[in-house]
Amino acid sequence: MEIQRARNGLLASEPVLLLAIVIAVLYFGRPILIPVALALTLNFLLAPAVIYLHRFRIRRVPAVIIVVVIAGSIVGSVGWVVARQLVRIADQMPDYRENLHQKMEALHAPSVSPFSRAINGVKEVGQEFYGTAQSPTPPAALPATGAAPASRPRKTKTAESDAVPAPVPVQAAPTPVVVVQPSRGIPDLIATLIPVVRPLGETVFVLVLTIYMLINREDLHNRLLLLAGMGHLNLVTKALDDAGKRISTYLTINFLVNAGYGLCFGLGLFAIGIPNATLWGVIASILRFVPYIGTSMGVLLPFVFALGVYGPWGPALVVLALFGLLEFSVSNFLEPWLYGSHTGISTLALLIMAVFWTLLWGWPGLVLSTPLTVCLIVMGLHLPEMSFLKTLLGDDAELAPEAKFYERLLAMDQAEARAIAERFLASHPMAELYDTILLPALFLAERDRHQGSLDQVRANFVFQCANELIAELSDTAILSADGTPQGSSRLRVKSFPVICVSTQDQADEIVATMLAQILEQAGNRTLQLPSHALSDEILSRLAEETDTVIYISAIPPFAFADTRALCQRIRHRLPQNRIVVGLWDSTIDAERVRERLSTCHPDRVVTNLSQALAIAREWQEPGLYPELAVRASREN
Known part of the structure; x- marks a missing residue:
């Protein structure tokens, strides 16, 4: 390590x-x-x-x-x-x-209104709580009108009372001291000009x-390619072209949208009668280049100006209504349609990255937040090591149908899982539904169960929902290209018996049920058996019916050894029958698996139900109508 x-x-x-x-x-x-x-x-x-x-x-x-x-x-x-x-x-x-x-x-609310009295009451309670309430002035300190204070001595008429009172000396106010810094010449000039x-x-x-x-656009482009190296020439070229196209398109659209917004805002203010409507339209257009904050600042200035120009509140409120109408239309309809399809950024990611770049670079970071985020998304698109950036910031966060189906089963939401399957089945054949939705979900459930990350309760719920869905679809016919059921084909074909044998787990039995269902709808007689039910007596009877085809059903990743042992046992007892091994994982190389199973001598190895169905059709022979057989050979 x-x-x-x-x-x-x-x-x-x-x-x-x-x-x-x-x-x-x-x-x-x-x-x-x-x-x-x-x-x-x-x-x-x-x-x-x-x-x-x-x-x-x-x-x-x-x-x-x-x-x-x-x-x-x-x-x-x-x-x-x-x-x-x-x-x-x-x-x-x-x-x-x-x-x-x-x-x-x-x-300001009037002092006699209930709202004002409530505010004053809250203030008084707060002052008392913090101990800052002013105590009332004591009565002794208040000057008495019409009576002398009790503590004041009674004056007697003496010679001293007729004397002129001495003047009270008046202190002159202190002269404020101002410290004047000496001029430093050039340093002060530099500090002023900076x-x-x-x-x-x-x-x-x-x-x-x-x-x-x-x-020097081409020169800079070539220097970046040389820095990346000849081995990454294709990758870097695609990344640079993608980034340039996305950012240029975004800036052009942003410029046109903001210019149109300012024009409409200015015309609306002119129709209302607000003076200097051209100025407010230009300011609104310029400030809209600053995400989120600039829009509010653009309407605040004409609103305050309308308050000052007109006595009533009507024109100012009409300005706010005009702003709300324009902003609602542009922000909720025009911009998501234009920006989302050209930049590939989700709305939430755009808001979070705007905050991030603002904290990092201030106002320039807020203005440049969208182009910088586009660059990060392009890196996530073209660099495998940075693919998480596309997942976090991109607007394409939709789960694949099979992942969504499995996630709903894990959440024990059977209704939504069934709705996902029904929506997929509305535009796809049933075999593709099984291959695309159910098989991957069962594969993930088996993997999680063997790894210990899926408890038995949820595993049983997944298998039960899968069985119920298959039972509901048992009457659904597989349609051909022209809309006719495959079971009643235009050709009379020779059917053959099919035995679908599951290897060990419950998931293997579920896939064997799906396989038996689509093969039966294709015109074959099918029988499903678990591996432990395949007794010697049954194998002896099957040895007499050499046209019977044996399908072995197993879900990786821990089924290869049991599948090989089961295939060896069946081949030893049924040397003349055709055997098809189904390892239900589309990522597996079927030919390589067949080489590993060479001692078992399987006739075919398939990885999905569509391949199994195609093999069954391949082994079916034309029936009673030779002219239809010739037509079918020409079509094939």
């Missing part, structure tokens, strides 16, 4: 350590990784336009310049309109202050990196 661990590497054997290292690199490397991620996102957004211009024989560098200039012009024009209208609104805000103040005052220069520098870096990626 130590040798294998050293061969695989420490990180490959410790996935938790690998995950911790990746998260640490993402967190501490964010000053570099965030601009690179933003540049990659812009590259995916602008690359389709560059490729479109390149198709018209425009060289890559001029195409990149044209696309960047057009995009910059659009962003600059929108920014100029937004800045101009924001300045106008800032100048008009003092005029709306009175309306806003009245609205805020109206929100908050402005740093975002500007990051923006310039992102733009330069985006232009470089657009111009």
Whole structure:
């Protein structure tokens, strides 16, 4: 084990350590990784336009310049309109202050209302509980009106009472001391410019990196292929193409949806009569690029502005109604249909990853959460070691019918398990139902039972439900391609007796029952026997009927030895009869199993019921109508 661990590497054997290292690199490397991620996102957004211009024989560098200039012009024009209208609104805000103040005052409950009295009562109880209630002022401390205090001595008319009272000295207020830091010149200038220069520098870096990626797109693509190696050329090419297509499609659709949302929101505000409707539509469109939070911020600004402009509450409430209608339509119908089919991300995974990237990278992580999650899903699709990412984050989390059927049986939900089988049978033949649904469920039950992970109560419930389902389907005929029952075939065929022998377990007997059912519906006389009922007397009688075919039914993974012993016994007593061994596991190589059973001399080895049925039809001979036999040979 130590040798294998050293061969695989420490990180490959410790996935938790690998995950911790990746998260640490993402967190501490964010000053570099965030601009690179933003540049990659812009590259995916602008690359389709560059490729479109390149198709018209425009060289890559001029195409990149044209696309960047057009995009910059659009962003600059929108920014100029937004800045101009924001300045106008800032100048008009003092005029709306009175309306806003009245609205805020109206929100406060009056002091005489029951709700206000309840709040005050809760506050008083809390003050008494924590010991912070103010005690009432004692009466002695209160000044008396019209009477002198009792403690005050009675004044006598003396010479001292006629004297002028001495002036009370007044203390001057202390002069506040202000500490003035000496100017340090260049350090103070640098400290002042850093908050402005740093975002500007990051923006310039992102733009330069985006232009470089657009111009040298093929060079970067080739470098990634060289890093992956020639052995992984096909895998990496598919992964890069898939990631580029998914992210580019998502960003394009997101841009169009947000632009349409802002246009509809602005037109709705204009119809309501809200001033500067263009500004609010543009802001709502831009803020919608920030998942979850940006949408609420986009409606808060026009709502507050409507409160300040209009005296009544009606226009502000209409703004909220317009927002609710648009958001409900886009979020519940348009976006799930568009994003789910192009990104492959489940809604819950998108929310969880948005929180994860926000905690890791802040606001840039929230904006980039969806493209980054798409990259993780692509890794899960094309890298077997990362397949768990597709399971956790992808939108395809539907269990296979056989797994769902077995899971419902383990939960002892017989009604839902039967419904799954009936829905499958509505569009598939019964043999395929058995091969696809029941056989895998019985195989899993046998494996879990032998491993000790399935208790006897649930195992009996699984077997009982399977028997009941088979009994209900016993009258269902297997239809041919044109809809006629196979039992009444267009050809008269020679039937032969069939003995279905189960090896040892109850699951083997259930599969033998299914096999006998479909063979009987195919026109053969069938009999089912367990292996312990196959006495010497029965074998002696079967030896006289050489046309009888023996089917041995066994479910792996612990049935090979018993199957071989049973096959040897039957072949020794029935040397002239045909024997078919059924090991019901589609992953088994039938020819290899037949070689391992060479001492038993089985005629055929099958792994599913459809193969067993096909062999039975192959051994059936044409009957009384030679013209139909010729037609059947031509069709075959």
